[in-house]
Amino acid sequence: AQKVTQAQTEISVVEKEDVTLDCVYETRDTTYYLFWYKQPPSGELVFLIRRNSFDEQNEISGRYSWNFQKSTSSFNFTITASQVVDSAVYFCARRGSYGGSQGNLIFGKGTKLSVKP
């Protein structure tokens, strides 16, 4: 199976620290899509970002930034100056470009981030 690996099960930081969540994926597809979702304690999965396999530009959105490197099959997520509200489980996911099961989202196991005041 083409897995998504989030090696960090839990991370705990103190507010204002920077934190990077790692994501490594496997794929045989030439075209694919990568996603990050946030799941706060309320339970709803919130879409954060999508990245296409043919666009390796890194992206910054406020305190969030993403580093996509095809050479290492990684799509890491950094939160700068973390805040308590960032406490959540973060899921990295991959999706193929075709239909059927290849179009399914393959999730990593998630990283639980705790930001302490």
Added chain:
Amino acid sequence: DAMVIQNPRYQVTQFGKPVTLSCSQTLNHNVMYWYQQKSSQAPKLLFHYYDKDFNNEADTPDNFQSRRPNTSFCFLDIRSPGLGDAAMYLCATSRDSQGGYEQYFGPGTRLTVT
């Protein structure tokens, strides 16, 4: 503003008593998904509808069924819930099941089986 709505947010049912979970969307998306998520695990896809076409995952138990009477609504029926079916059930929608379209998730229904 709600885009994907799930009712109820919390559902308690008895072992073996059929239960139906509901999902509606205001996004007019073609695809609606049902996921099961157990504690400290990633969501697991049960099935999805592309318009009226039903797509079941190979490992989804027969105990789980779904209906999509129209574009806006989709239901998850659990015919005979077991204790192992206690979980969060997430509904999601997407414009298409192919390509880079993101999925939008509802708040989930937490099912307890007593």
